[in-house]
Amino acid sequence: MRMAELSGRSGVPIPTIKFYLREGLLAPGVRTSPNQADYADTHVRRLALIRALLDVGGLSVATTRTVLDRLDDPDADPDVSLGKVQYSLTSPATADADALARVDDLIRRLGWQVRAANPARISLADALTALGRLGRDDVLAALDRYADAVHAVADVDVALVVGRPTPDDQAETMVVAMVLGDALLAALRRLAQEDVFNRRA
């Protein structure tokens, strides 16, 4: 299909599609003349994924490119690639050593099988450092209860991923479940909080 049809079917304006092409988020179409190219159904699908990552997931263009590159890497071992997609969605900083030790204690106490390379260890340590700085021992004391509830969320995530037929499908599901999932869970959490408050009142 031509770019005009791609725009119509995806709902993405032509200038925006050109921006995604320039930024390397969308693969070029097959050239049919010096200023025309042919696009396929995979482009429609990819545009939906790009918009989801940018608009709903709130990822930057650079992070979106990294995630899509991981998805498209033909040499990736499917199992390794799922982990890589997951890891590329977490932006690690440097963590305080005490907070990191606290995270590792938690992981050990829960018996979770998690590699030291998982960057979410550092993200979690950063959150714990901020809580410690605010003197919020009550929130720190609730960590195990939060972890139990979140493990039930991860069960749903993983069931969705392994339910997909092909490694490509699984990797895309991982991205969707992670990025849209964060937005979706944050929204559900705000609704559930109001419900819990109202029931107590």
Place this chain on the structure above:
Amino acid sequence: MRMAELSGRSGVPIPTIKFYLREGLLAPGVRTSPNQADYADTHVRRLALIRALLDVGGLSVATTRTVLDRLDDPDADPDVSLGKVQYSLTSPATADADALARVDDLIRRLGWQVRAANPARISLADALTALGRLGRDDVLAALDRYADAVHAVADVDVALVVGRPTPDDQAETMVVAMVLGDALLAALRRLAQEDVFNRRA
């Protein structure tokens, strides 16, 4: 205390403190001379909260100012103010009518007591629209399971909030639990996913 001591105790550099003062995130100290002011313990605590919202929570300066203004509003009814703090942490857009109807169906089906004014309805509808565009009926079908797991998270949130002695404390806990909570839960979720994957393998 002088600004140098405030900087030392909070760990926030002086130029950054001056930026927060200019941006209206931090209340001015009490002037003791034309170029000196006196700061209190409340300033140390507020700096920790500002850093948590900006650095760990990833909020913009403008959103952080809105949240802090809500916290500081002396006329706020405590119950209303908790809702307002929660609402100000959710940035609503315009939602697709079908997706919004789907959200309201979900809320009804779950029996959750949620007001129509809760902006998280719109955030959730946006996530559902993106999933629909990606053809992810499998994720949409998992909504009820996600909702159940997230309700358990909200139980912990609300227990932390109502466990605080004063309305001010409760409002601050709401902010901390919401903003740091999103970061903390996202990190826990990534760790839990790896655990679930490893147990299946």
